[in-house]
Amino acid sequence: MKPDIKICGLKTAETVDRAVARGATHIGFIFFEKSPRYIEPDLAGVLADRVRGKALIVAVVVDPDNDDLDEIMNLVRPDILQLHGHESPERVLTIKALYNVLVMKAFSVRDAEDLRRVEAYIGIADRFLFDAKAPKGSELPGGNGVAFDWSLMAWLDGRVDYMLSGGLNKDNVALALASTKASGIDISSGVESAPGVKDLTMIDEFFDAVASARMPATASGS
Numbered sequence: 001m002k003p004d005i006k007i008c009g010l011k012t013a014e015t016v017d018r019a020v021a022r023g024a025t026h027i028g029f030i031f032f033e034k035s036p037r038y039i040e041p042d043l044a045g046v047l048a049d050r051v052r053g054k055a056l057i058v059a060v061v062v063d064p065d066n067d068d069l070d071e072i073m074n075l076v077r078p079d080i081l082q083l084h085g086h087e088s089p090e091r092v093l094t095i096k097a098l099y100n101v102l103v104m105k106a107f108s109v110r111d112a113e114d115l116r117r118v119e120a121y122i123g124i125a126d127r128f129l130f131d132a133k134a135p136k137g138s139e140l141p142g143g144n145g146v147a148f149d150w151s152l153m154a155w156l157d158g159r160v161d162y163m164l165s166g167g168l169n170k171d172n173v174a175l176a177l178a179s180t181k182a183s184g185i186d187i188s189s190g191v192e193s194a195p196g197v198k199d200l201t202m203i204d205e206f207f208d209a210v211a212s213a214r215m216p217a218t219a220s221g222s
């Protein structure tokens with residue numbers, strides 16, 4: 001089955017348009033002010049409107065309060081909130097009830113213990129996203145361009161529908177898809193020429209790599 005593809009941290013019309021033209025199923029906007037990918041909600045709303053209905057709009061937030069969420073929900077009208085902080089299961093339920101929005105709960109992974117925390121969110125979050133733990137010294141909970149040990153994903157059972165994230169790029173995405181049961185993949189730094197600067201050629205190369213991964217050459221060459 002084709003994986004969903006989320007391109008995260010977009011800030012310009014041309015990169016949003018290119019990602020969707022190439023087949024992105026999800027477009028992510030970052031609302032974490034310390035990030036080089038931070039975008040003001042009003043601009044994100046304008047960019048979201050360019051592609052609404054063609055790709056799902058994901059608002060990435062970190063431990064947001066209700067005022068933050070009110071603004072984002074009003075101006076961006078995302079299909080999905082990606083909760084990328086330490087939001088408890090109770091907070092996820094509250095957010096879903098208040099805003100009637102799908103929630104993708106992100107987890108930072110270094111070892112199997114990190115995956116066990118998912119259990120409490122099954123049946124509460126609509127989907128999961130597994131990202132690498134931030135390297136020491138990084139101020140960003142995501143978008144660090146580092147991968148984690150994908151063999152850990154074998155700990156999860158079929159109840160956990162997830163996107164794989166963290167350090168993906170054109171060179172490792174085929175292996176990532178082959179070695180996990182991810183129903184989606186998420187990329188940010190891997191299509192950037194500098195922190196926060198998306199590159200059209202790198203976006204193209206990533207989609208080409210995903211397409212090749214889905215269509216491996218057969219031994220007979222057919």
Ligand SMILES: O=C(O)c1ccccc1NCC(=O)[C@H](O)[C@H](O)COP(=O)(O)O
Pocket residue numbers: 008009028030032035036037060061062084131140141142143144145146165166167168186187188189190
């Ligand atoms: O990307 C950010 O700057 C960011 C900041 C704060 C919270 C989350 C953030 N990114 C979330 C994502 O979904 C990224 O796509 C994910 O972490 C993968 O990033 P990368 O390893 O750079 O591909």
